Amino acid sequence: MAYEHRIDKDRCKGCGLCVDVCPKNVLEISNEVNTKGYFPAYQARPEDCIHCAICCTMCPDVAIVIRELEEAEPST
Amino acid sequence: MAKVLMKGNEAIGEAAIRAGCLNYFAYPITPQSEVAEYLSRRLPEVGGVFLQGESEVAVSYMIFGAAAAGERVFTTSSSPGISLMSEGISYITAAQCPAVFVNIMRGGPGLGGILPSQADYFQAVKGGGHGDYRLLVMAPASVQEAVEMMMQAFSLAEKYTNPVMILGDGLIGQMMEPVEFPEELMAAPSNKDAWATNGMGTRGSTRRNLVKTLYLVPEELNAHNLKLKAKYQQMEREEVRSEPYQLESDYQVLIVSYGTMSRVCRTAIDNFKENGIDVAMIRPQTLYPFPLEAIHQAAAKESCRAVISVEMNMGQMLEDVERAVRGKRPVSWYGKCGGEVPTPEEVMAAVEKLMQ
Amino acid sequence: MGKAFQRPEALAETHTHYCPGCTHGIAHRLVAEVIDELGIRDRTVGIAPVGCAVMCYNYFTFDFQEAAHGRAPAMATGIKRVRPDLMVFTYQGDGDLASIGMGEIVHAANRGEKFTTIFINNAVYGMTGGQMAPTTMPDQRTTTSPFGRKVLDTGMPMKIAELLSALQTPAYIAREALIKPKHINKAKKAIRKAFTCQMENKCFSLVELISTCPTNWGMTPLDALKWAEEKMIPYYELGEFKSPE
Numbered sequence: 293m294a295y296e297h298r299i300d301k302d303r304c305k306g307c308g309l310c311v312d313v314c315p316k317n318v319l320e321i322s323n324e325v326n327t328k329g330y331f332p333a334y335q336a337r338p339e340d341c342i343h344c345a346i347c348c349t350m351c352p353d354v355a356i357v358i359r360e361l362e363e364a365e366p367s368t
Numbered sequence: 369m370a371k372v373l374m375k376g377n378e379a380i381g382e383a384a385i386r387a388g389c390l391n392y393f394a395y396p397i398t399p400q401s402e403v404a405e406y407l408s409r410r411l412p413e414v415g416g417v418f419l420q421g422e423s424e425v426a427v428s429y430m431i432f433g434a435a436a437a438g439e440r441v442f443t444t445s446s447s448p449g450i451s452l453m454s455e456g457i458s459y460i461t462a463a464q465c466p467a468v469f470v471n472i473m474r475g476g477p478g479l480g481g482i483l484p485s486q487a488d489y490f491q492a493v494k495g496g497g498h499g500d501y502r503l504l505v506m507a508p509a510s511v512q513e514a515v516e517m518m519m520q521a522f523s524l525a526e527k528y529t530n531p532v533m534i535l536g537d538g539l540i541g542q543m544m545e546p547v548e549f550p551e552e553l554m555a556a557p558s559n560k561d562a563w564a565t566n567g568m569g570t571r572g573s574t575r576r577n578l579v580k581t582l583y584l585v586p587e588e589l590n591a592h593n594l595k596l597k598a599k600y601q602q603m604e605r606e607e608v609r610s611e612p613y614q615l616e617s618d619y620q621v622l623i624v625s626y627g628t629m630s631r632v633c634r635t636a637i638d639n640f641k642e643n644g645i646d647v648a649m650i651r652p653q654t655l656y657p658f659p660l661e662a663i664h665q666a667a668a669k670e671s672c673r674a675v676i677s678v679e680m681n682m683g684q685m686l687e688d689v690e691r692a693v694r695g696k697r698p699v700s701w702y703g704k705c706g707g708e709v710p711t712p713e714e715v716m717a718a719v720e721k722l723m724q
Numbered sequence: 725m726g727k728a729f730q731r732p733e734a735l736a737e738t739h740t741h742y743c744p745g746c747t748h749g750i751a752h753r754l755v756a757e758v759i760d761e762l763g764i765r766d767r768t769v770g771i772a773p774v775g776c777a778v779m780c781y782n783y784f785t786f787d788f789q790e791a792a793h794g795r796a797p798a799m800a801t802g803i804k805r806v807r808p809d810l811m812v813f814t815y816q817g818d819g820d821l822a823s824i825g826m827g828e829i830v831h832a833a834n835r836g837e838k839f840t841t842i843f844i845n846n847a848v849y850g851m852t853g854g855q856m857a858p859t860t861m862p863d864q865r866t867t868t869s870p871f872g873r874k875v876l877d878t879g880m881p882m883k884i885a886e887l888l889s890a891l892q893t894p895a896y897i898a899r900e901a902l903i904k905p906k907h908i909n910k911a912k913k914a915i916r917k918a919f920t921c922q923m924e925n926k927c928f929s930l931v932e933l934i935s936t937c938p939t940n941w942g943m944t945p946l947d948a949l950k951w952a953e954e955k956m957i958p959y960y961e962l963g964e965f966k967s968p969e
Contacts, residue, residue: 295726307745307938307945313905330744343726346905352749353740358729391806417805421798422831429795429828433802436789437769441806459792565787565803567810569766578781580772580790 294361295343297335303355304332310347310356316340319347371546376511376536377402379547380444380470381410383518386549388557389440389468390416393430395423395449398482399538400472403444424449428456435465436579438564440522440555442468446538447476447488451496457531458497461596462581464563466525468518469503470534472541475706483707484538486627489684492535493656500593502600503533504607505655507626511545513653519553524607526558528599535655537680539628539709603657610659611651613637618671619648621719622697624663624689625678626652629703629710633678636715646671647719655685663692674722675699678715680708698722732756734765736783745945747902747935748776751844752783754912755813758919759786768811769803771796775817776850794825797832800839811922812839818857819849822882829888833928836893840918841928843884846935847956854940858882861955866940881959885932889965893928896921897966901934901957903949914964927968934960 304326310333311319320336332355335341348356374382381403384392392411394404404420411418421427427443434441445453450471460467473488475481488496492505504524508514514536521532561571565579583589614637625633630651640647650666652659667675675697677686683701690699702718704710731737735756742748759765768786772778774793781788791799796814804812821829821843829841848866849855856866856873859881863872873881885899896918900911911933918929934956936948943951 293726295728303739305744309745309945309949312946312949345727345729348729349905349908350750352742352746352753354731354735354749354753356729357731358727360728393802393805419801419805421801422827426795426798426801426828426831429792429798430802430805432791432795433771433789433799434806435802436799437803437807437810439806441802455792456795463790565769565789566807567767567769567787576785576787578788578790580781580788582778582790 296359296361297338297341297343298357298359299333299335300355301332301334302327303353304330305353306330306332307352308333309350309352313346313350315344315346316342371548373544374511374547375402375542375544376514377472377541378406379511379515380518381407383515383549384442384468385410385414385416387519387522387553387555389442389522390414391434391439391441392417392443393419393421393427393434393441394443395421395427395445397446397449399474399541400444400446400470402541424452425456428453431467432456432460432463432465435460435467436463436565438560438566442470444470444472446472446474448479450488450491454491454496457503458499458501459581460531461501461503462499463579464529465579466522466529467531468521468525468534469531470518470536473535473537481707482538484628484709485681485705485707486537486629486679487681487684487705488535489655489679489681492533493658493688501596502603502656503531504528504603505533505535507535507653507655508540509627509630509651511540511543512547514540515547515549516553519549519555522555526555528603530599535627537627607654608657608659609653610662611653612666613649613651614641614646615648615666617646617648619646619669620671620673621647621722622666622672622675623647623649623678623719624652624675624685625649626655626685629678629680632710632712633715635712636719639712639716640719658688658692660692663689664694664696667693667697672697676719676722677701678710678718679703681705732760734759734785736785738782740783741779742776743939745936745938745948746776748844750902750908751842751933751935752780754908754915755815755842756784757912758916761916762919762923764811764919764923767809768813771799771812771814773814773816773820775820777815777817777844778851780815794820794823795828796820797825797828797837797841801832801837804837804839808838811919813842814839815842815844817844817850818846818859822858822884830891833888833895833930834891834893836895836928838922838925838928840922841930842915843930843932844935845884845932845960846937847881848937848940850937850940861959883960885930885965888930894968895927895966896929896968898964899932899934899960899962901952901962903934903953903957907962910962921968
């Protein structure tokens with residue numbers, strides 16, 4: 293089963309809750325501001341992501357989603 | 369249809385049921401608690417909803433919730449209770465939901481007294497709550513008229529998606545008179561799917577309904593108020609009602625009086641007539657919209673020398689009578705408060721003073 | 725290993741106006757997830773409070789009413805009595821429920837009105853700029869307790885879950901928190917149980933959720949979570965206080 297983890301960077305308010313709870317230390321706060329003026333979270337080490345969805349649980353803005361990929365569908 | 373002798377409060381409760389309203393939330397307060405007592409027995413008989421809320425404040429919001437969910441609903445209270453409901457009434461008019469409120473007026477201000485008064489005219493007509501809103505206000509002068517106005521109130525509330533108020537007093541509430549409930553006044557069912565929060569499944573729609581009163585953008589709030597104002601202007605064009613008495617005579621004095629006070633005035637006018645003196649009356653049946661034109665025309669009659677507003681308060685409808693007369697004739701006031709009902713002789717004495 | 729995660733259908737796409745790290749967003753999502761899972765969206769009516777969540781109706785995709793401050797339980801009573809088939813919930817904060825609305829919530833709970841209340845306890849009045857709430861902690865500084873809440877003057881913080889549990893009428897009353905993922909998972913279970921009580925027409929249900937207000941606490945979102953865990957949880961115990969069985 294393959295998954296795609298995506299952060300909507302313009303929905304993210306850079307609160308940092310996801311960064312703190314990630315058990316694999318995948319996430320960090322970006323240096324690039326988004327359209328709202330926040331510094332959003334991003335996957336600094338995506339290869340370590342186990343798609344546990346704890347970051348999704350913690351995010352107050354549902355800025356993070358995880359999609360199940362069809363077989364042979366590449367992750368973008 | 370057989371006539372039944374009924375106490376006003378109970379007749380008002382029965383009238384709602386006959387009109388097709390089976391939901392009632394209320395709080396006890398003298399002199400109208402009999403409505404709740406009557407309906408607590410009667411509504412279960414017809415499969416309706418009865419709930420005594422914990423306060424008038426709470427009741428006004430139970431009314432709001434039920435009305436916004438698309439169900440017919442009404443409540444009754446008296447003066448201080450209506451004060452408590454005034455915030456809720458402001459919200460319901462802003463949200464454009466239909467509902468019926470009945471005020472069986474008692475003496476005020478403050479805790480006041482428990483006997484009849486007409487001292488909530490300003491509150492009912494000029495807005496007891498905040499913001500630009502009006503209620504369609506009807507004032508019955510008998511238990512039968514209270515029944516008919518109650519039955520009409522639900523259709524009117526739904527026509528305008530606005531609360532309607534029946535302004536009675538302790539006399540109307542407490543006295544017993546023969547009544548009948550005309551079947552033709554039963555309110556036809558109306559579809560509220562366009563706006564009611566009755567559940568998307570109920571409407572078979574994927575579009576949700578929102579009932580709110582918050583408009584933070586000034587242009588939106590202004591537009592909303594203009595929309596409400598248009599409804600009130602329509603009320604003013606279509607719903608004014610008043611009853612003339614002895615207007616064909618060459619009256620020197622025109623009385624303006626409503627509710628039970630108008631019945632005392634009627635007796636005074638009849639007494640005058642026996643003595644060969646002509647006095648006439650306009651009895652407003654809607655207090656909002658007010659019969660400005662009818663009063664102006666009647667005041668402008670050549671024989672008429674003075675207008676007097678007779679009401680059980682310290683002079684409230686007086687200001688609208690002055691507005692209607694527009695300076696054509698002198699306007700004065702006679703009234704008593706606290707539950708003292710003027711006698712025909714007292715009214716006659718006040719009118720005689722004007723004739724000198 | 726791994727799982728999918730999507731926005732629930734009952735939650736709108738609209739970006740929320742809530743501050744970064746405000747746990748309102750988590751509470752909204754949990755309610756929406758439960759509504760989706762129970763399949764009740766097309767017969768649910770929510771009632772919005774006055775407070776930061778005054779416009780929460782913008783974030784849900786089903787029928788909503790906006791209540792006057794504190795009066796949501798009365799409105800919910802009105803709806804539920806005339807349309808018992810609708811699933812009704814109120815969403816209220818400290819001022820709305822525990823201050824001006826105290827009469828309404830106690831009486832609705834006591835009558836056993838069968839709607840659900842989601843009570844957001846963040847120990848402060850958020851929307852109006854951070855004033856003291858009935859739930860503010862002792863010595864906590866707010867804009868109307870600038871020297872810290874003096875309990876000798878203003879009393880102890882109100883424990884709403886306990887207070888309502890003292891009523892004799894059966895109800896489901898629980899308090900959970902939105903602080904750590906494990907709390908959030910428990911919170912969702914409680915919310916689900918509350919709505920299920922309503923579906924089964926059993927009783928009144930209320931879930932109090934210990935939440936944060938980083939902006940008015942003057943902290944970062946992460947520090948706010950820590951403060952809630954250290955200062956609020958020891959006082960506001962978590963768990964089920966009352967169950968209809």
